[in-house]
Amino acid sequence: MHSYLEFEKPVADLEGQIQELRALAEKGEAVDVKDEIEKLEAKSALALTDLYLKLTPWQKTQVARHPDRPHFVDYVAALVEDFTPLAGDRTFGEDAAIVGGFGRIAGQPVAVIGHEKGSDTASRLTHNFGMAKPEGYRKAVRIMELAERFGLPVVSLVDTAGAYPGIGAEERGQAEAIARSTDACLGLGVPNVAVIIGEGGSGGAIAIAAANRVYMLEHAIYSVISPEGAASILWRDSARAQDAATGMKITAQDLLKFKVIDGIVPEPVGGAHRAPEKVMAATGEVIVRALGELAPLSADELRNARFDKFLAIGRNL
Amino acid sequence: MNWLTNVVRPKIKSLLTKKEVPENLWIKCPETGEMVFHRDLEANQFVVPSSGYHMRMPAKMRLDTLFDGGKWEAIALPTVTPDPLRFRDERRYSDRIRDARAKTGKEDAVQVGHGTLDGLAVTAAVQDFEFMGGSLGMAAGEAIVTGLTTARERGTPFVLFVASGGARMQEGILSLMQMPRTTVAVQALRRAGLPYFVVLTNPTTGGVTASYAMLGDVHIAEPGALIGFAGPRVIEQTIREKLPEGFQRSEYLYDHGMVDMVVHRHQIRATLSRLAHLFMKKPAPEKPGTALAVA
Numbered sequence: 001m002h003s004y005l006e007f008e009k010p011v012a013d014l015e016g017q018i019q020e021l022r023a024l025a026e027k028g029e030a031v032d033v034k035d036e037i038e039k040l041e042a043k044s045a046l047a048l049t050d051l052y053l054k055l056t057p058w059q060k061t062q063v064a065r066h067p068d069r070p071h072f073v074d075y076v077a078a079l080v081e082d083f084t085p086l087a088g089d090r091t092f093g094e095d096a097a098i099v100g101g102f103g104r105i106a107g108q109p110v111a112v113i114g115h116e117k118g119s120d121t122a123s124r125l126t127h128n129f130g131m132a133k134p135e136g137y138r139k140a141v142r143i144m145e146l147a148e149r150f151g152l153p154v155v156s157l158v159d160t161a162g163a164y165p166g167i168g169a170e171e172r173g174q175a176e177a178i179a180r181s182t183d184a185c186l187g188l189g190v191p192n193v194a195v196i197i198g199e200g201g202s203g204g205a206i207a208i209a210a211a212n213r214v215y216m217l218e219h220a221i222y223s224v225i226s227p228e229g230a231a232s233i234l235w236r237d238s239a240r241a242q243d244a245a246t247g248m249k250i251t252a253q254d255l256l257k258f259k260v261i262d263g264i265v266p267e268p269v270g271g272a273h274r275a276p277e278k279v280m281a282a283t284g285e286v287i288v289r290a291l292g293e294l295a296p297l298s299a300d301e302l303r304n305a306r307f308d309k310f311l312a313i314g315r316n317l
Numbered sequence: 318m319n320w321l322t323n324v325v326r327p328k329i330k331s332l333l334t335k336k337e338v339p340e341n342l343w344i345k346c347p348e349t350g351e352m353v354f355h356r357d358l359e360a361n362q363f364v365v366p367s368s369g370y371h372m373r374m375p376a377k378m379r380l381d382t383l384f385d386g387g388k389w390e391a392i393a394l395p396t397v398t399p400d401p402l403r404f405r406d407e408r409r410y411s412d413r414i415r416d417a418r419a420k421t422g423k424e425d426a427v428q429v430g431h432g433t434l435d436g437l438a439v440t441a442a443v444q445d446f447e448f449m450g451g452s453l454g455m456a457a458g459e460a461i462v463t464g465l466t467t468a469r470e471r472g473t474p475f476v477l478f479v480a481s482g483g484a485r486m487q488e489g490i491l492s493l494m495q496m497p498r499t500t501v502a503v504q505a506l507r508r509a510g511l512p513y514f515v516v517l518t519n520p521t522t523g524g525v526t527a528s529y530a531m532l533g534d535v536h537i538a539e540p541g542a543l544i545g546f547a548g549p550r551v552i553e554q555t556i557r558e559k560l561p562e563g564f565q566r567s568e569y570l571y572d573h574g575m576v577d578m579v580v581h582r583h584q585i586r587a588t589l590s591r592l593a594h595l596f597m598k599k600p601a602p603e604k605p606g607t608a609l610a611v612a
Contacts, residue, residue, distance in 0.1 A: 163527075165547030165555050170565055173575050175526035175546035182500050183532060202484075202493060203527040203546070210497040224484045224493040224524070229551075234406035234486060248489040249402050258401070260490050307505070310497045311462070314455050317398040317491075 002274065005062050008051060011270075014044035048270045055219065057245040057254075061227055063219040064198045065161075068273035070280055071130075072099055072114035072157050075197065078280040079105055079287075080112055086143060088135070092172060095136030097128040097164070098208070100143040105155065106288045111147035113140050113208050114157030117198070130199075131164035134177035137207050141184045148190050153291050156185075156194040156208040161226060163204030181207035186306055189299030193290045195265065195283055196220045196252075197272075212306055213290040214260070216252035217279065218267040222260075223250040260313055262290075346370050362582050371519065371539045371582055376428050376445040379478045383441055383586055384432030392429040392440070392467050397455040402489050410487040417449045426451045426481070427460035431467060435590045435602035440468035441476040444525070451481035453525050454488040458495030461529060465502035465513075474512045474593045479530045482548075483523015496528035503532045512596040514589055517544050517567070517576065535592055536576040537585065538567035544576075 004012040018040045025033045055063065063069070076083050076099075083103035087094040100113035115132065118124030147154045163174055185192060185208065194211035200222030216222060225233075227245035232238040255261045265282050268275040297305065343352045346365040353365055362382060363374040381387040404410040418424065426448040431440045442464035444451045451457075461477070468475035484492040506513055515533030519542035527546050538544060545565035553560060563569050567579045580588050594601055 163546065165551045167552065167556065167558075167560065167564070170545050170547065170552065171573055173531075173573065175544075176531040176575055178527040178546065179496075179500070179529070179531040182497055182528060183504065186497060186500055187504055203496060203524050206493060206496050207527075210500070222490060222493075224489055225486050230486050240406075243406075247402065247404050247406065248486070250489065255490055258491065260494060307501045310494070310501050313494045313498065314397065314401070314458075314491045317401050 003066075003068060005059070005066065007059050007062070008048075011044055011048045011051065014040055014047060018044065045269075052219075052269050052271065056242075057221070057249075057251050058227065058242040060219045060251050061199075061221050061241075061245050063271045064217075064221045066271060066273050067119070069198055070272055070276040071119060071198070072116040072159060073119075074276060075114070075157055075280050075283065076103070076112060078277065079284040080110075081105075081107075083112065086146075087139070089138035089142060091135065091138060093135045095128070095133045095139060096126050097130050097132040097160070098136035098140055099127075100140055102143075102147075102152070105284065105291075108288075108291065109152050110291075111143050111152050111154045112157070113143055113154065114197075115160040115204075115208075117159060128164060130160045131162060132160065132204060132207075133164050133166070133169045134172040134174050137163075137177040137181040140181050140208050144181075144184045144188060144192075148188055151190060153190050153294070154185075154188060154192040154211075155287055155291075156192065156211060158194055158196045158200050158205045158209050158222075159198035160201045160204045161199055162201035163207070178203045178207045182210050185210035186310070187303065188306075189302060191291055191294035191297065191302055193287050193294075195287065196222050196261075197283070201226060210306070210310065212294055212302060212309070213262045215263045215265055215283075215286055215290075216255060216261050217265050217272060217283070218252055219271055220252055221245075221250040222252075222255055223248055258314075258317065344372070347372070364582050369540065369581070371541060373446055373480070373519065374582070376423075376443040376447070376478075379443045380428070380430040380432075380441060383434060383476065383589070384430065384439070385434065385436065389430035389432030389441075392431055392463060394424070394427070394429060394456070394460045394463055397459055400487075401455065401491050402487070404487040404489070406487070413449065413487070421445070421448050423448055425454070425456035425460065427457045427464070429460055429464040429467065431471065431473070434586070434593060437590070437593055437597060437599055437602070438471065438473045439476055439589075439593060440464055440471065440473045441478070443478045444481050446480040446482070446520070449485065451479075451525070452483065452485035452492075453481060453495050454485035454492050455495065457481075457485070458492075458498050461495075461499045462502040465499070465506050468511060468513075469506050469509045472509075472511065474514060474597060475506055476514045476516065476589055476593075477529070477533070478516045478518060479521050479525060480518045481521055481523070481525040481530075483525055493524065496524050499529040500532065503529055507534075512593065514592060516585060516589075517570075518542050520544070522546065522548050531575070534596070536578075537588060538570060538576040538579050539582055539585070540567055540579055542567045544570050 080103035085101035115130040117130035118127040192211040194209040196216040227241040230244035231240040272279040
């Protein structure tokens with residue numbers, strides 16, 4: 001049973017009717033429900049397809065944040081063999097909002113870094129809802145430096161509402177940690193590939209997403225500030241988040257048009273959470289293909305390609 | 318607002334007084350409430366003489382006081398696609414930009430100049446809070462990139478005076494992309510073996526702090542400046558607690574190892590000159606850091 005988003009109510013209603021009919025059929029109370037169920041199923045599938053064909057940016061925001069959406073740990077389980085997470089920034093502490101380590105993707109040893117939001121109350125608290133503190137970014141830098149030293153590519157999976165705004169985070173230099181992490185990404189002498197799998201929230205996202213190749217899932221969002229944040233600052237009314245989501249152009253389709261990203265990983269009808277294995281496999285294919293394309297480049301070529309790529313953004317709109 | 322404050326004054330009076338009297342003849346010190354005559358404030362580089370409070374300083378004066386004889390070459394900045402998202406909130410972004418340009422007489426938030434500092438060639442940029450809160454959009458990002466590139470091509474140190482509320486939300490993702498774009502330019506300067514000095518002024522927050530403003534080789538902060546990633550209000554709303562006294566101020570950042578020094582505005586020129594000469598392996602200038610008196 002899926003948890004439905006508000007805009008999915010028509011589909012939820014149809015699915016509810018189907019469930020009821022099934023229950024009746026099992027009790028033997030209704031005789032000829034098979035046809036009816038099939039009709040309803042077709043109707044429900046059509047309704048879902050219709051909805052997902054024309055998702056608004058605000059609806060996409062909700063899909064990108066869906067609690068059942070596959071998260072970093074799911075991708076690692078599906079795509080990375082021998083995954084060995086590392087912990088700590090060697091300066092202050094361990095921050096589980098960013099998980100990172102080494103493993104194999106399609107047999108090739110790589111470093112993998114990503115935000116983990118958690119999937120139930122306990123794990124959400126452990127991972128601080130995917131909102132990293134300075135030590136998380138400094139751990140990411142540590143892993144990137146190790147990757148570079150051992151000549152291993154870096155794969156980032158981005159899924160965060162943003163870096164954590166708190167006293168401790170500021171005290172330990174949140175801004176500097178993010179700046180250094182972006183700096184580390186851009187300076188890598190090994191290939192890096194980033195995929196925005198859910199939310200790409202501002203500086204907290206770019207810190208691990210300044211890569212040779214950047215992809216987004218079809219219904220992922222990537223934005224300078226959350227729609228709610230923009231609404232409360234620009235409209236002085238957080239209820240205008242819908243307008244902010246539309247105005248800021250945060251969807252994968254918009255970002256591809258602006259040439260900010262290199263490609264889109266398609267999601268099944270109804271979003272990644274309706275067929276996680278399919279989405280994760282498709283993401284894996286995109287990563288492997290990109291790493292293959294980048295493999296022949298030397299350290300300097302990789303850096304220069306990254307420099308050129310980012311400097312070109314916005315120059316030809 | 319009540320009817321008393323809405324009274325329309327006789328037109329002839331405003332005509333007579335407008336020319337000679339700037340809007341604020343007397344300026345209030347935000348710290349002590351003391352009233353300071355604007356000319357005294359200007360002569361003191363916008364530091365309140367009695368309290369030492371550092372007020373905002375006009376961008377042009379920053380460059381005038383930095384370079385020898387107040388002389389510098391304005392570096393031409395690239396034009397960018399205006400209003401790429403065709404954004405509007407309560408107002409159109411294009412209208413906001415037009416108003417900001419009319420109000421400040423500037424194209425955007427960042428200006429770049431080239432000149433000498435005690436004889437040593439230096440490239441400098443000022444990010445001006447007066448222009449839409451010094452926010453980082455495509456124009457400001459290109460200006461920072463241009464400043465860093467000019468420094469690299471001319472083989473000079475790069476000095477940045479920064480004040481900014483952060484990213485310019487009205488430019489969406491293209492504003493966020495200025496973080497990696499400017500970082501790329503910082504790396505290029507670094508690879509060329511040239512120093513990058515950041516002077517953090519009040520206030521510097523958000524995506525600007527989280528990119529090029531925290532990537533300097535030396536970080537100098539003006540006293541009492543607000544410097545951080547998240548704004549104090551956002552943090553208060555998140556943790557539902559009052560913030561400690563002095564939180565995110567220059568002195569706090571110094572105590573927490575994020576800036577190298579907190580320097581009074583009057584000594585910033587001398588400090589930059591000393592550092593630039595040391596890093597560029599040049600002999601000490603004869604009279605280091607004689608601040609130019611600004612009329």
